[in-house]
Amino acid sequence: MKWTSVFCLTCTFLCATLSTEKVHGRDQWFQKADSLYVAGAWFEASIAYERSYYLSENALQRVLANLAKAEALKQMGEYSKAHDDLQRSLAFRGSESLRLEVLYQMALCAYMDGDDATARSLLLQILHQFGPIPQQRIFLLKGLVMVDQARWDDLRQHLEVWADELYDDNAAKDSLLTAFDVLKMGDGLPRVRDPERARLWSAIIPGSGQAFAGSPGWGALNAISQLAALTGFGLLAWNGYYIAGVVAGLGPFQSFYFGGIRQAGELAEQNNSSRLERFQTAMGEFLLDVARQSDQ
């Protein structure tokens, strides 16, 4: 009886020591990672969080470590890696709020990584699994994804829902929606210039395609170049230098003519994208302002 008791007590002691040390060690790594994160050593913090994830046998602890690691990776600009790492925690079923957090962080990382389609898909998963959630950050992210995807009508509807959550009185709601409409119409939803039409214009009237695309300077330069080349050809031919006229006049003319057609199309595409980018930046700032107001 005596030795049995000693054996049992010794076993209890060893089990208690080892198991508490494991938990303790895990906490230590997490704490260490937190302090590294605070100190701005994000790379080292991400490793420490990963070690906490690796050492932990507790599913909740692993999700927390994974989320914290994602924060460190976000600080380093490693959005794609953060998104991929968070996928490990998608199967977690312990806490609804943590699952929501994992999905939201994945959507945010996908958005920051420029993968709007994945961000939208993850936001749809949130909607499907948790229903409409009145969280400002989800409203904001959803709006930003719509801006990036240039879904302006959807954004208008989304703002209506967001305004309903934000304000009780109709005047404030209307004011927000009016501000959106003014920005969209007033500053101008960029007019998309069809590159094909720009090429066609340049084929008919040299330089007009560039002007249609929004770059009249390039159009004038191209038209003058073509005119100069044709003049050269005319002068040389007039003086009897037919071969020289063809080589030195018509040669450059055909280069300027076909180059001008190609340039008009490229300028239309380039100007479309830079106009849209400017508008999207303005719209994104507008949404950030809305989110800031809601925080106050």
Place this chain on the structure above:
Amino acid sequence: MRFQLLVLPLILCMMPMALSGNTTLSLDKSGFEVFSDMPVDSVGYSDLQMREEMDFILYLVGRGDLDEGLFLLEGLRPAGEKWRDSLNYLTGWVLYRQKNLDASAGFLLSVSCESPVYHKSHFFGAYNLAHTGDHAGAGAVLSSMSLERGKMLAAMKRLQLGGLALLARDFDGYSVQARHFSGQYHVMAAEERRMEQHHAGLRDAPGKSPWIGGLLSAAVPGLGRVYAGKSAEGIVGFLYVAALGLTSYDIYRGTGARNPLFILSASVTGVFYVGNILGSATAVRRTNKEFNHEMDQRILFDMHIPLRNAFN
């Protein structure tokens, strides 16, 4: 019972010590604190700590977190020499996966012959040297490895040495190694056959001369580029020079040789003509370089695949 009464307080006294952390925090060179259950040796990490660290590093490397793995490897300081080979091998392997082949070779070739990964390390180290252009160094590493005749690794050594000889365009050296290619090991049978094709390709390749290319273009503008295998460039070159030549002739016909317009036109034509000759010589050199690069890549590929097949 009396014994129990004696032991119990002792256990109860030790419990808080265990709970409060019979642990040590030490600071490594990167300022990264290492936490372990065991006290850190004054010289370096204990065996248990090293095992734990290596397990974690292997986990990171397995996940593809190579930068993280390398960072931890750089901070490890084992107490004795026991872990030196493992560290060199793992560091070399991570660098190899990062395609930092020069640095990788240094670590892999530091693995001692007592290590179970000695052969793998040295074969890959030699391959890394070959890839970085140090064919002689790679050959020396492979030649220094003593391997039992008739075994797979000996055949691998032959294949690698044969590949190195081809890379150095030493056809006699290749023939010495190729005589022993047996095709009996499936991990390298196909590569042995392909190595023979590379040998034939290199041996039979007509070495194109930049001088001939230049002379051809002097005779007929653009012909040198056609000789170099760049027919489209040759035709364009011919059209340019011909058009300029015709223009000069047209002006000469109308104004005579002393007219400044003719002199200008003829000068431009001359510049294009000479430029075409020089361009043709350069095109031949470029073609030769592209061919050699292509062959080198194929040879290196066929040296690499058997290593991956045999050791992974």
